[in-house]
Amino acid sequence: MECVLDGGKQQQRYSDLHVLTNIGTIILEVLSLDQCPCKTRPPLPFKTRNLLKTKQKMQREEAGAHKKQQYQVLEEIGRGKFGTVFRCFHPSSNQFYALKLIHNRLLTDAADRHCLEIEAKAMIFLSPHPNILKIIDAFQDGETSTIVLQLCQPRTLFDRIADGPLLEPHAASLIKQLLEALTHCHALALAHRDIKPENLLFDDGNNLKLSDFGSAEWFGEGRPMSGVVGSPYYVAPEVLMGREYDEKVDVWSSGVILYAMLSGFPPFYGDSAAQIFEAVLRANLRFPTTIFRSVSAPAKDLLRKMICRDPSRRISAHQALRHPWILSGGVKSGDLS
């Protein structure tokens, strides 16, 4: 996962500040002074400000260390670029969670730190939503940063696709849940920018949960995004072209996932990352007959509308939710009898 820092784009509503103070210290640290009500007070002398900052940091780390003790860390359940994920138990709530532990020394530059900050901030900002992974807590002590998350099943959508193509009603149900999550993100001016099957988890009730907001970014009218972010196979062509882009990059990636769910393989592939990128840039969408003979025309129609090279002609997540194939639950007319 590639992360870029596109500085100064944090947006936070005041109404969310109470949530932020409750959720823990990582969040407090990333709130910029611009958002703080005390901005209007006369500035403190430089030395006093520094002393105050050091004291606050020590207090946060102490509180973080105390919070960490409240979780019993159990077995490892996954590993990412920056951290290790463990199953954990929280005795006072009698609940199991996933605990993501990041060693601060591995966050070597500002872009890495930004990934961690935006991940927690975005999840709080978007919460609650039935298809977005719930954040329980976030804190840090001197050496580590911790994010406590709702615990999901070990198998991601990647594992399900690896087992073979999915039937249309199943694929329709999953893509609908992803589109619901994205419609919510986009309505709040947040793009995920790293939609891929590995980031789609499932809770105990088999509900799809969008996770890993480390590449997310705020956008808005007259405020396009930029930077090469995402994963091969799923990244949109306009991202690779180095152009400014909008939230439709998430729709492209979701279309690629839908294609993979229905066929068992991605629409654009190659032997190396460079070859995959070339295929994505060509954006030549094909439906090989051997595989797609049994896929319905409405499903292919939605794929064409989502995996559309021109972002201005590409369907939005909200529009995709109203596509006939989604509305029918992926049931072919012949299957209705």
Ligand SMILES: Nc1ncnc2c1ncn2[C@@H]1O[C@H](COP(=O)(O)OP(=O)(O)OP(=O)(O)O)[C@@H](O)[C@H]1O
């Ligand atoms: N809430 C969770 N419940 C269950 N398993 C999880 C949870 N969160 C993460 N995992 C597992 O841990 C793995 C690593 O997660 P993590 O979020 O650290 O990595 P990542 O951000 O997807 O990877 P990278 O940073 O390399 O992109 C995931 O692939 C998943 O299998």
